[in-house]
Amino acid sequence: xxxxxxxLFSNDLSIDLGTANTIIYSRGQGIVLHEPSVxxxxxxxxxxxxxxxxxxxxxxxMLGRTPGNIRAIRPMKDGVIADFTVTxxxxxxxxxxxxxxxxxxxxxxxxICVPCGSTQVERRAIKESAAxxxxxxVYLIEEPMSAAIGANMPVDEARxxxxxxxxxxxxxxxxxxxxxxxxxxxxxxxxxxxDEAIINxxxxxxxxxxxxxxAERIKHEIGTAFPGTEVHEIEVKGRNxxxxxxxxxxxxxxxILEAMxxxxxxxxxxxKTALEQTxxxxxxxxxxxxxxxxxxxxxxxxxxxxxxxxxxxxxxxADDPLTCVARGGGRALELMDEKGMDLFTVE
Amino acid sequence: MNDDIQIDPAxxxxxxxxxxxxERRGMSLNEAADALHLKxxxxxxxxxxxxxxxxxxxxxxxxxxxxxxxxxxxxxxVLNAYQGRLPEEAPAPLVGPGVKLRRRRDLGPWLYILLAxxxxxxxxxxxxxxxxxxxxxxxxxxxPAVTQPRTDSPTRVSExxxxxxxxxxxxxxxxxxxxxxxxxxxxxxxxxxxTIETEAFAASEQGPAATDAPxxxxxxxxxxxxxxxxxxxxxxxxxxxxxSAGAPAAAGGQLSLSIExxxxxxxTDGAGARRFAGLVQGPRVLTYEGPEPFSLVIGNxxxxxxxxxxxxxxxxxxxxxxxxxxxxxx
Numbered sequence: 001x002x003x004x005x006x007x008l009f010s011n012d013l014s015i016d017l018g019t020a021n022t023i024i025y026s027r028g029q030g031i032v033l034h035e036p037s038v039x040x041x042x043x044x045x046x047x048x049x050x051x052x053x054x055x056x057x058x059x060x061x062m063l064g065r066t067p068g069n070i071r072a073i074r075p076m077k078d079g080v081i082a083d084f085t086v087t088x089x090x091x092x093x094x095x096x097x098x099x100x101x102x103x104x105x106x107x108x109x110x111x112i113c114v115p116c117g118s119t120q121v122e123r124r125a126i127k128e129s130a131a132x133x134x135x136x137x138v139y140l141i142e143e144p145m146s147a148a149i150g151a152n153m154p155v156d157e158a159r160x161x162x163x164x165x166x167x168x169x170x171x172x173x174x175x176x177x178x179x180x181x182x183x184x185x186x187x188x189x190x191x192x193x194x195d196e197a198i199i200n201x202x203x204x205x206x207x208x209x210x211x212x213x214x215a216e217r218i219k220h221e222i223g224t225a226f227p228g229t230e231v232h233e234i235e236v237k238g239r240n241x242x243x244x245x246x247x248x249x250x251x252x253x254x255x256i257l258e259a260m261x262x263x264x265x266x267x268x269x270x271x272k273t274a275l276e277q278t279x280x281x282x283x284x285x286x287x288x289x290x291x292x293x294x295x296x297x298x299x300x301x302x303x304x305x306x307x308x309x310x311x312x313x314x315x316x317x318a319d320d321p322l323t324c325v326a327r328g329g330g331r332a333l334e335l336m337d338e339k340g341m342d343l344f345t346v347e
Numbered sequence: 348m349n350d351d352i353q354i355d356p357a358x359x360x361x362x363x364x365x366x367x368x369x370e371r372r373g374m375s376l377n378e379a380a381d382a383l384h385l386k387x388x389x390x391x392x393x394x395x396x397x398x399x400x401x402x403x404x405x406x407x408x409x410x411x412x413x414x415x416x417x418x419x420x421x422x423x424x425v426l427n428a429y430q431g432r433l434p435e436e437a438p439a440p441l442v443g444p445g446v447k448l449r450r451r452r453d454l455g456p457w458l459y460i461l462l463a464x465x466x467x468x469x470x471x472x473x474x475x476x477x478x479x480x481x482x483x484x485x486x487x488x489x490x491p492a493v494t495q496p497r498t499d500s501p502t503r504v505s506e507x508x509x510x511x512x513x514x515x516x517x518x519x520x521x522x523x524x525x526x527x528x529x530x531x532x533x534x535x536x537x538x539x540x541x542t543i544e545t546e547a548f549a550a551s552e553q554g555p556a557a558t559d560a561p562x563x564x565x566x567x568x569x570x571x572x573x574x575x576x577x578x579x580x581x582x583x584x585x586x587x588x589x590x591s592a593g594a595p596a597a598a599g600g601q602l603s604l605s606i607e608x609x610x611x612x613x614x615t616d617g618a619g620a621r622r623f624a625g626l627v628q629g630p631r632v633l634t635y636e637g638p639e640p641f642s643l644v645i646g647n648x649x650x651x652x653x654x655x656x657x658x659x660x661x662x663x664x665x666x667x668x669x670x671x672x673x674x675x676x677x
Binding site for chain 1: 383384385402403404405406408409410412413
């Protein structure tokens with residue numbers, strides 16, 4: 001009952017609840033939070049009470065570096081909730097964080113982006129965890145729609161626009177026209193799969209084990225999706241499996257390209273399938289203007305080049321691709337208020 | 348954006364910058380177009396900064412980024428140089444035709460329910476409330492059927508002596524004359540209206556024939572019977588005196604309300620019947636006889652003058668704001 005009153009003291013939020021990062025856009029304020037979706041849980045003795053040790057950036061630094069009584073976990077997997085309670089706690093923490101210095105417990109209206117491939121059960125789980133985290137009302141929007149709005153694509157026109165959103169857990173490709181989704185597909189390939197592929201490659205070829213954080217650093221620094229003219233190198237350290245001691249070694253970008261071949265071809269395949277399935281008129285529009293890339297994955301060097309060569313279509317990366325989804329969600333919330341419509345909600 | 352345009356001269360030209368870089372690399376327009384998978388015309392438009400033929404901002408920025416990378420220029424430099432030339436576009440409106448339709452569909456059922464309710468309420472008011480305030484001719488035409496049982500029900504109607512009847516009839520013309528005198532200065536029509544009121548309320552349960560009767564009978568008020576056959580069939584006319592005979596039997600006083608300017612008036616008699624409810628336009632006198640006490644609501648008390656049994660009643664103590672609510676006799 002008091003939620004309505006508390007709502008007066010809360011902002012409308014658009015949340016991109018991603019596998020890797022959670023980004024919150026607050027109406028009228030812009031991006032207010034951008035943190036990894038990681039929670040560190042402390043449990044001092046077996047069967048004892050659990051408590052949150054850290055959330056977000058602090059928790060991410062603990063990933064793979066925790067003592068026995070702390071577990072750093074990523075509650076989202078493949079774009080959907082893997083651990084319901086922890087997701088709820090994380091959302092609660094984030095919502096509270098963006099309402100700092102408020103006397104009342106925040107009770108905002110929340111719009112959350114869900115992968116278009118997610119099932120009803122998964123969507124319901126997301127909705128309920130947001131409600132449990134204190135949201136007054138929860139709306140859901142399909143990620144590609146939100147990404148396209150955030151990238152400022154002309155989705156309202158009777159003209160096909162293709163968007164490829166590469167997140168941490170999933171990649172979504174969709175063709176939009178007249179505010180609706182004509183075709184959408186979701187593949188469970190994202191940034192995480194790139195990291196995994198790098199770990200596996202290094203273990204296989206060097207006999208050295210590296211952690212997720214190192215793999216991610218390698219990807220950020222020298223990762224490339226298309227052979228370029230220049231070759232970058234990086235020196236990393238890992239545990240030599242044979243000797244059992246940490247060893248230092250050097251990797252170059254061509255090796256990383258080789259390592260990531262499998263997930264990359266998965267994404268290219270998804271795009272090609274989408275182009276096959278798109279009605280010819282819309283396909284012609286897409287060929288005319290090109291495909292827009294959003295999401296953190298599109299920051300991978302030369303990914304647009306790869307897609308351009310593979311599909312023969314122009315491919316562009318949106319401005320600030322990481323926050324596109326959250327910004328698009330925020331815009332959708334505004335529109336929902338202006339027009340009083342529930343165009344974007346999906347059950 | 349205006350600022351950008353002003354700074355333009357000092358800024359490197361993005362289009363020529365791209366073209367020079369391309370030419371320096373010995374790349375033709377078509378080669379560049381092939382590498383970027385864009386049409387050569389589009390590349391040319393980018394170089395000539397013809398923004399009107401280019402697609403939306405998101406795409407143009409992407410093309411520029413790709414082009415800059417292709418010819419070995421710094422992406423941000425090119426984008427900054429191009430910034431002011433790109434049309435500043437409002438975010439997509441996102442209002443398709445389907446959206447509004449959907450909204451209307453949501454509202455639809457409620458609108459119809461509301462409409463039906465209003466019509467039902469209106470019909471109830473018209474038909475249900477008509478037999479009380481029957482100063483309209485078409486409505487009155489229906490009332491005989493309704494009024495018939497009523498005239499029957501009070502047994503005392505048959506009892507009164509004919510002398511009483513005549514006295515009642517005599518009392519009416521007096522009122523008529525008074526009304527006539529009062530309105531001689533204004534209009535003949537209103538006088539007639541006043542007369543109808545007078546008659547109608549002298550015997551509340553009168554039929555249309557009776558209503559018509561005094562109007563025609565005004566020149567010879569003491570003879571309501573002869574006039575009635577003119578307008579109504581005989582059986583109805585027979586009721587007229589009967590009904591008017593009921594009025595004195597109820598032992599009611601005579602209420603006379605004269606209204607000078609527009610006012611809402613509502614009069615309920617002692618029997619609980621609503622004798623009049625409506626907006627009275629202009630100068631008019633309402634006269635009623637019937638079971639006491641009368642309760643009145645007068646919207647514009649300042650323009651009303653009330654007499655009960657010939658005695659003036661002061662409205663001031665009952666007036667709050669402009670509205671007077673009172674019961675006479677108290």
